[in-house]
Amino acid sequence: MRMMEERMTYRTASLVAYVAFFALLMVLPFFLNSFWTNRMATYLVYSICALGISMSWGYAGILSLGQGLFFGMGAYMLAMSLTLADPGNNPVPELMLLNMEPDAVRDLCCVTTGSFLWIPFRWVIVGILAGILVPCILAAVIGYVMFKRRTTGVYVSIITLAFALIGQLLIINNQPLTGGFNGLASLASLEIFGFEFDPYGPSIYYLVTLTLLAVILLARYLLSGRVGQVLKAIREDEARARYLGYDVENYKLFIFCVSAGVAGLAGMLFTLTSEFAAPSLMATSFSISMVIWAATGGRASLLGACIGALLVNFIGSLASESATFQPVWPIILGGLFVFVVLVMPNGIAGIFKDFFDRRSAPRTVEGR
């Protein structure tokens, strides 16, 4: 009976945390100028990214080091549509005019090799759908092969990392089609039903915040029920879950695809707040950063992962922008990662949870 009561304390507390977090996010733009609105929106996009990591890593033990690939694909899909929506890129994107053969036909069908692939992106809705579906499908293919071969643990990380490296190389190498290393930067603002989203205004900010809320709710819905329990079982002991009759491969494939879709979604929103897409988004260091955001906040906590992304980015940017800390800001950031891993292995959320768990039932040790 006492246990029940105490459990409620933690549950209530985390509910309060969720509500407080989103209430804060909703009122924040009233206190921010357009720069901080834009920066907050960008950091919240990183939060969505961290959410994706938390879902696959925290809940199912699948650590993808190629999350940047999905993020980048999402960014490119929407950026292609927004490139075509820019009047300067009509009827053919400038990047193709610069890279075409001198006598090529100036039409999207055939101005450069493969340029016809851009045709569907004339409709923005195609870009938006592709921004989620292409990463999902890509993840489905990669995941299918991996999980059918029963690849686990660090091998999954390495394989996804290698895929991201390949993706980055190919995009850079096909400059006439993709814009190459410099990426896509002359983009129109997103316009839906005549409403233009201003990257510096509250419109994008609220779009990002509401998307974040939607993703969290979706994730909680997916993970709090049966699926979440099975995934946790798989994380703890894959073989045992399999003996119990669960279709381990499909569960893993499912969460891997969802996580990729979330990363793609984040990539699209990144294109909106930052107005460009480039192969550097697929770089290994960026993928590792995402994992670090999730780890700092607490990999197995959705809200924790969000806060982790915000915190790491804030500390990084504030340290690099203050005259005192500028020479040593990477040391501060690096020290933070070491500190987190050594002192709070479950991240901020872990400490939050410990705080309540310990108070209620001091003798219970959380299984890790």
Place this chain on the structure above:
Amino acid sequence: MTKQTRRTFLKVSTLAAAGLATPSILRLGDRAWAADEIPVGIMYSLTGTTAIVEKSMNQCAQMAIDEINARGGVLGKKLRPIIEDPASEPRIYGEKARKLTIEDQVPVIFGCYTTASRKAVLPVVEKRNGLLVWPTWYEGEECSKNVLYAGSAVPNQQLENSIPWLQKKLGKNKLFIVGSDYAFPRGMAKTSKTICQNIGMGVVGDEYLPLGHTEWASMVSKIGSSGADVIFSNVVGDSIVAFYRELRNQGYDFEKLPLCSSTTTEVEIKAMGAEYALGSYVSLPYFQTVDTPRNKSFVEAFKAYAGADSVTHAAMEAVYTGVNIWAMAAEKAGDVTPEAIVANVGGLSFDAPQGKITIDPQNLHSSLTPRIGKTRADGLLDIVDQYAEPLLPLPYSSVGETADKRICTTAGATL
């Protein structure tokens, strides 16, 4: 254990609260410009891969600003630099450019070194009406009205002089073009091929390597077996050093197989060790050895500022030019807003270390003096060829721009 955890929790939550609270504090702090100061942004990477070169550009920008302030500033106001570190990542360049333009409301950003970083900054300055003063020689193909391309060479200013020179003076006729895999080398290769066609020079190879790639063995043996008698290199960054060292290790000699580079500055030569570059050519508008009193005083000033063993190079000289030309335009306009600068900078000339630099009113690029240097044993370059007059910038020469048929005009680019 319990106590400790709880204490850590408190510590962390205080930290988090401080982190979230800081924005508004910062905002109040940063906004309070003194009335006799003009804030200007300086944005060169101090960490990450391109920090190697950009750190010296940062120092040079600060030196130029100090000099201007010592002369009394701009419009009677002191310039106050706000320094940002974009960590060699385009996405952070974009973020820092937003901070400078919107939050700090600087009328100008002196910054960027790579085109990828400029592309990430472009939407910010164009949509939020900022001004970027861009220093590096690059592939052209851009015609923004929010960028002042001060001192930055475009392909025609590095190639129109050098490729015919390789044919005429060195008697070479089979060119191998090699570059890193991105827009600059590809743009340079296109312009090179056009020039080669016009002067009847053969191109036997046009190859690219991933950026940052340092395994050159395959490429060098490919060059060797292609029958080329001269190499034109548009390789950048770390790869340069590995490339030159590999040529040496495979037994090539620049006297027999000359190499002309568009990118190898004094910095890279110092980095690889001058013996490896000895005898190779470079085509750029500025070398430390430019023999004028103006340049001597510039070199001395920079050495006094940054240390006796530092070298000056083309990108750094362009930074210096950029700061000064911007200040001249501001004085002429009586205003520092981007529109006022852009409206008044056209036609202005600055007596730069390399000689007279004039901003073209049509495309906001710079007339520069093309030069070819030959690397000597101390890591500097002997100037073996230079134009008597500055050459007009044609940023779209890769797609056929000529002095009579401009693609980039005040109205924008028409491809």
Place this chain on the structure above:
Amino acid sequence: METFVIGLSIGSILFMVALGLAIIYGTMKVINLAHGEMVMIGAYTTVLATKHLGFNLYLCIPLAFLVTAAFGYVIERTVVRRLYGRLLDTLLATWGIALILQQLIRIHFGLGLFGIHIDGLGSDLQNVPVPSELQQAFQFLGANIPVYRAFLFVMALLLGAVSWWLIFKTRFGSQLRAVSVARNTASACGINDKRVNTLAFAYGSGLAGIAGVLVSGFKTVSPDMGTPYVVDAFLVVVAGGVGHLMGTLLSAGILGEVQSFVATWLNDVYGRTVLFTVVILILLFKPQGLFVTKSR
């Protein structure tokens, strides 16, 4: 033939960087992302020793080994030791260490903040003079072979042999193997497994330091030079089979050859692409490693 030799030398570098990582990862299951920084520190040791102590490249090899081994020792004692059994956490912590080490070099270990600059440190590019006998090329079976590449190959084999001897012929080696197979049993038998870990970590780091010396001969030395190596080296280790010295050697050789042949045949971009594809295929179809015939 030339292509083959180039492949061998690419493989040699891969092997030297991967060898230390293989020992660290194989024995104690630590993903050491700071391994690339050990290469970097080895290279900086060379820069400083040639500049200030008048050392030549050969003398730098043992020196760099000692310096980086010392760094490895400290890192193991302070951070990595607390993380055994938490594989992915080691990844995060060592990434943090990598950031710190890079910045320490940039700011002259903090002295730069007080205006003290040491020639050879800082964020500039540095270089190392190479002895003239290593700068030549010689003819072998009709191919033009640079001496430096041959030197790399010999060094790789030498380091491989020394490591093999250390692991299979010494008391420390048998303890190391015992710990990597069954930590608790080994510990129960009286082996000080913590000490074995520390020494193995230091030894692995030292090997990376030697690789750093050799790499500095044909590449610029800069604070972030190590990062690309760690990814490649890790691919080699995993593809070769964790904890198998021979596997690491062969997979480094094969991946080097793959890259070299594709680069010559098509171009370097596809060379890299095919390299990554081969690694993916190996991990999918022989996840225990290419050359492991029986699994434990």
